[in-house]
Amino acid sequence: MKGKATSFDIAHYAGVSQSTVSRALRNSPLVNEETRKRVHDVAKQLNYKVDKNASNLRTQQSSTLALLLFEDPTSDDSQINPFFLAMLGSITRACAKEGYDLLVSFQSASADWQADYEDSHRADGIILLGYGDYIDFQPKFKSLLEQNTKFVCWGATVDNRPDLTVCCDNYGGGKQAAAHFIAHNRSNCAFIGDASDHSPEFFARFQGFKDELLANKVTINERKMANAISTEESGYHATRSLIANNIKFNALFAASDLIAIGAIRALKEANIKVPKDVAVVGFDNIAIASYVNPPLTTIEQNTTVAGQMLVENLLKLIRGEEVQSTLLPPLLIARGSS
Amino acid sequence: MKGKATSFDIAHYAGVSQSTVSRALRNSPLVNEETRKRVHDVAKQLNYKVDKNASNLRTQQSSTLALLLFEDPTSDDSQINPFFLAMLGSITRACAKEGYDLLVSFQSASADWQADYEDSHRADGIILLGYGDYIDFQPKFKSLLEQNTKFVCWGATVDNRPDLTVCCDNYGGGKQAAAHFIAHNRSNCAFIGDASDHSPEFFARFQGFKDELLANKVTINERKMANAISTEESGYHATRSLIANNIKFNALFAASDLIAIGAIRALKEANIKVPKDVAVVGFDNIAIASYVNPPLTTIEQNTTVAGQMLVENLLKLIRGEEVQSTLLPPLLIARGSS
DNA sequence: CCACATTATGACACCGGTGTCATGGTCAAA
DNA sequence: TTTGACCATGACACCGGTGTCATAATGTGG
Numbered sequence: 001m002k003g004k005a006t007s008f009d010i011a012h013y014a015g016v017s018q019s020t021v022s023r024a025l026r027n028s029p030l031v032n033e034e035t036r037k038r039v040h041d042v043a044k045q046l047n048y049k050v051d052k053n054a055s056n057l058r059t060q061q062s063s064t065l066a067l068l069l070f071e072d073p074t075s076d077d078s079q080i081n082p083f084f085l086a087m088l089g090s091i092t093r094a095c096a097k098e099g100y101d102l103l104v105s106f107q108s109a110s111a112d113w114q115a116d117y118e119d120s121h122r123a124d125g126i127i128l129l130g131y132g133d134y135i136d137f138q139p140k141f142k143s144l145l146e147q148n149t150k151f152v153c154w155g156a157t158v159d160n161r162p163d164l165t166v167c168c169d170n171y172g173g174g175k176q177a178a179a180h181f182i183a184h185n186r187s188n189c190a191f192i193g194d195a196s197d198h199s200p201e202f203f204a205r206f207q208g209f210k211d212e213l214l215a216n217k218v219t220i221n222e223r224k225m226a227n228a229i230s231t232e233e234s235g236y237h238a239t240r241s242l243i244a245n246n247i248k249f250n251a252l253f254a255a256s257d258l259i260a261i262g263a264i265r266a267l268k269e270a271n272i273k274v275p276k277d278v279a280v281v282g283f284d285n286i287a288i289a290s291y292v293n294p295p296l297t298t299i300e301q302n303t304t305v306a307g308q309m310l311v312e313n314l315l316k317l318i319r320g321e322e323v324q325s326t327l328l329p330p331l332l333i334a335r336g337s338s
Numbered sequence: 339m340k341g342k343a344t345s346f347d348i349a350h351y352a353g354v355s356q357s358t359v360s361r362a363l364r365n366s367p368l369v370n371e372e373t374r375k376r377v378h379d380v381a382k383q384l385n386y387k388v389d390k391n392a393s394n395l396r397t398q399q400s401s402t403l404a405l406l407l408f409e410d411p412t413s414d415d416s417q418i419n420p421f422f423l424a425m426l427g428s429i430t431r432a433c434a435k436e437g438y439d440l441l442v443s444f445q446s447a448s449a450d451w452q453a454d455y456e457d458s459h460r461a462d463g464i465i466l467l468g469y470g471d472y473i474d475f476q477p478k479f480k481s482l483l484e485q486n487t488k489f490v491c492w493g494a495t496v497d498n499r500p501d502l503t504v505c506c507d508n509y510g511g512g513k514q515a516a517a518h519f520i521a522h523n524r525s526n527c528a529f530i531g532d533a534s535d536h537s538p539e540f541f542a543r544f545q546g547f548k549d550e551l552l553a554n555k556v557t558i559n560e561r562k563m564a565n566a567i568s569t570e571e572s573g574y575h576a577t578r579s580l581i582a583n584n585i586k587f588n589a590l591f592a593a594s595d596l597i598a599i600g601a602i603r604a605l606k607e608a609n610i611k612v613p614k615d616v617a618v619v620g621f622d623n624i625a626i627a628s629y630v631n632p633p634l635t636t637i638e639q640n641t642t643v644a645g646q647m648l649v650e651n652l653l654k655l656i657r658g659e660e661v662q663s664t665l666l667p668p669l670l671i672a673r674g675s676s
Numbered sequence: 677c678c679a680c681a682t683t684a685t686g687a688c689a690c691c692g693g694t695g696t697c698a699t700g701g702t703c704a705a706a
Numbered sequence: 707t708t709t710g711a712c713c714a715t716g717a718c719a720c721c722g723g724t725g726t727c728a729t730a731a732t733g734t735g736g
Contacts, residue, residue: 004457006692017716022694032714047485049457053395054692057721062391064441069430082625085423092407092442101460103402104430104442119342119387121722122439147385261629287420291599293631344722355686360724370684392722395691459692 005046014042025050056121064101065314066123067091070130081230081258082286083303087129087154090307098315100124118149125150125314131199131230152314154306155201162325164317166309170201173299173330174208177253177281180297180332182216186251186279189213190224192238192263193255199229202255205283209253224249228259235262243270250278251338257282257289257298264292264337279338283330294336301330343384352380363388394459402439403652404461405429408468419568419596420624421641425467425492428645436653438462456487463488463652469537469568488655490648493539500663502655504647508539511637511668512546515591515619518635518670520554524589524617527551528562530576530601531593537567540593543621547591562587566597573600581608588616589676595620595627595636602630602675617676621668632674639668 007025011018016035024031024039031039042048056062069084088104095102103123117123126144128137128151141158144151151164158164181189191209193202210220224247226238235254242249243266252267254260260282264274274280274294282289285300309326316323345363349356354373362369362377369377380386394400407422426442433440441461455461464482466475466489479496482489489502496502519527529547531540548558562585564576573592580587581604590605592598598620602612612618612632620627623638647664654661 008692018693019695019717020715022692023715026694030714035714047457049454051395051692052458052460053391053400054721055694057389057391057395057692057723058694060721080423080427082420082423085418085420085427088426088442089418089423089444092444096444102442104426104440106430106434116387119385120390122390288626288629291626292629346722356723357687357725358685360722361685364724368684373684389722392691393724395693395722396724398691 005043005048006051007048009046010039010042010048013046014039060121061124062101062121063099064103064123065095065125065127065311066103066105066117067127067129068117069104069106070128081131082288083256083284083301084129086286086303087307090304091127091129091311092307093304094308094311098311100311100315118151119147125152125318127151127310127314128153128156131155131201150314150317152310152317154310157200163313163323166306166313166326167201167328168301168306168330169327170204170330171208171211173283173301173332174205174210174253175212176208176299176330176332177205177283178209178212178216178218180281180334180338181251181253181279182213182218184251184279184338186338187213187216187218188224188249189218189220189251189253190226190242190247190249191220191253191255192226192228192235192242192259193253194227194229195225196227199255205253205255223247228255228262230256230258232258232262232265235259236266237262239263239266240270243267243272252278252280254280254282257284257286257296260296260298260337261288261292264294264296275336275338281332281338285333289333290335292337297335297338298333299330300333302328342389343381343386344389345386347384348377348380348386351384352377398459399462400439400459401437402441402461403433403463403465403649404441404443404455405465405467406455407442407444408466419469420626421594421622421639422467424624424641425645428642429465429467429649430645431642432646432649436649438649438653456489457485463490463656465489465648465652466491466494469493469539488652490652490655492644492648495538501651501661504644504651504664505539505666506639506644506668507665508542508668509546509549511621511639511670512543512548512591513550514546514637514668514670515543515621516547516550516554516556518619518672518676519589519591519617520551520556522617522676524676525551525554525556526562526587527556527558527589527591528564528580528585528587529558529591529593530564530566530573530580530597531591532565532567533563534565537593543591543593561585566593566600568594568596570596570600570603573597574604575600577601577604578608581605581610590616590618592618592620595622595624595634598634598636598675599626599630602632602634613674613676619670619676623671627671628673630675635673635676636671637668638671640666 007018007021010021021039024036092102117126153165155167195206197203213220226242228234228238254263260280264280267274267278272278282296282298285298289296289298313323345356345359349359359377362374430440455464491503493505529544533544535541564580566572566576592601598618602618605612605616610616620634620636623636627634627636651661
């Protein structure tokens with residue numbers, strides 16, 4: 001063989017027309033069983049593979065999904081949030097299972113990424129993954145919708161289109177954390193995360209937490225809350241500032257595991273014992289969580305199911321099927337930190 | 339607009355031919371500056387994006403690389419080794435920087451994956467990433483080479499083609515671990531990993547370790563070695579078996595961080611103090627390493643540089659340029675476990 | 677004023693498949 | 707034998723760009 005074999009080469013060697021080769025290789029019922037077999041054999045011998053570009057061009061679809069990862073712009077450049085890495089892994093698997101390829105790309109939230117992948121026919125649909133500043137995304141969502149781009153979104157809600165979102169029941173998770181503290185007689189609670197609505201996921205976690213406390217006649221003092229983004233560093237500093245201001249508490253709910261890990265470091269430094277003096281609960285159940293000291297009690301988001309749901313829903317959208325808003329149940333995993 | 343705009347639409351509105359549109363959009367010097375601008379404006383207005391399939395088909399290249407991740411078949415299905423996840427992150431970044439898309443795919447080592455991506459013109463080249471059973475891969479490597487598929491490989495060497503490999507200086511890393519123990523007067527050493535040549539990376543780490551010990555007149559008893567694959571579980575069990583056999587040692591070199599973490603768990607359970615009774619050194623410097631208790635001393639592999647080198651070398655191969663075998667220097671990071 | 681280089685553009689084949697329509701052959705019913 | 711249904715296959719346009727060649731317009735030197 002000089003270059004790569006084409007369907008014409010197969011046709012030549014199999015003694016049929018190129019049309020028949022194309023049909024045979026896709027197991028069309030139109031071709032005779034015997035010729036089908038012959039074509040397959042020749043194709044195998046010549047190590048022939050259908051040219052995806054030609055095929056995609058003709059059929060106007062790509063059997064490919066694009067995953068856009070939005071990183072917290074302030075996070076360390078070299079480290080990706082392990083929670084997203086886990087999601088990435090499960091999305092990859094789900095795609096493979098469905099026979100789709102996955103294009104992965106990192107984006108800064110501000111960039112002009114709308115529809116780039118789908119318009120250029122590189123992918124049939126898009127999965128958006130990221131924490132945080134989703135509010136800025138609404139105009140972009142709108143532009144995606146206008147162009148009829150198929151996409152699903154982790155966490156953030158798209159105006160008027162709950163079906164495009166897959167997310168964990170953050171509110172319910174927050175409630176579980178509160179219930180856990182109440183059950184262990186810790187009612188002097190602090191919260192570290194972002195209780196504003198800048199970060200809808202953190203906000204929902206806090207709301208659930210607060211509401212469940214209230215249901216048990218416990219209020220959370222605003223002074224016992226500190227803002228943090230989802231990094232260990234940020235959690236560390238937020239906790240230090242609480243300690244520095246001489247705020248007392250015996251339970252700490254962190255909006256993510258990384259924050260919780262940073263918080264524990266700060267507490268240890270201040271010689272505050274975990275869980276004896278302060279019980280700590282995180283959110284996500286990242287791989288690290290069970291290895292830190294003490295092992296972190298946390299609200300698990302099931303990334304395997306989440307990835308599957310994202311892919312499944314997106315494929316439904318692509319096929320024009322109905323999709324329902326998807327809320328995944330979180331699960332409290334009790335470990336040593338509480 | 340009915341469907342997506344094509345270059346003919348742009349041509350129509352800009353009052354030029356389709357050829358000129360194509361040239362203008364790629365900023366060919368052949369088109370007049372004024373028309374170039376006009377075409378760009380129209381394209382922007384119509385939200386036009388070049389159809390990658392058509393473009394790729396014509397130019398016979400895809401501006402896409404494929405990343406094949408081979409998982410340790412025995413490892414837990416839901417958890418990917420964090421080291422590879424880190425690599426994945428850095429490869430993604432390196433691709434983006436070079437203007438390439440990245441197709442990610444998980445493969446079992448046994449599957450018939452050779453050349454699939456490149457033959458079908460979905461990717462211009464392939465990056466192979468995985469631990470372990472690379473020996474079975476040699477025939478596959480051969481088949482890739484025969485088909486002139488461009489690929490690079492992490493860790494494993496390809497027969498007679500050292501230029502296709504990017505890897506950490508595992509041997510040197512092993513030596514550093516030994517030197518570290520010697521410097522701290524720990525000469526009763528154990529090793530957990532795979533000292534056979536089934537796993538070339540682990541093997542090299544062990545060789546370096548052993549040789550450096552020998553250079554200091556220290557030998558390592560074969561009874562003080564246990565096999566493990568790169569999971570926490572495996573490290574835990576291997577260490578337990580050493581302890582159960584009443585093997586005594588005051589230094590432990592684990593072939594990977596996950597193994598080391600499992601080892602520490604086993605040691606703790608046996609009430610053996612780390613680092614007081616046994617100093618532990620791992621390999622990789624995964625994100626977890628600094629959070630475990632005690633923080634793990636480890637030999638860092640710089641994943642950022644590794645990802646960059648893989649991508650850079652692959653692109654060189656694709657462009658037909660000369661590539662050199664690439665050995666990355668490891669770096670010992672001393673923490674609390676030693 | 678003509679020959680020739682230079683610049684900007686258009687026409688057209690081509691990449692390698694897929695889908696539609698036309699065609700030849702076989703067979704059963706009329 | 708003719709008609710029509712049915713099956714297997716071939717011919718060909720088409721997807722939406724890119725690269726080559728031809729051509730028209732303009733400039734430049736002798």
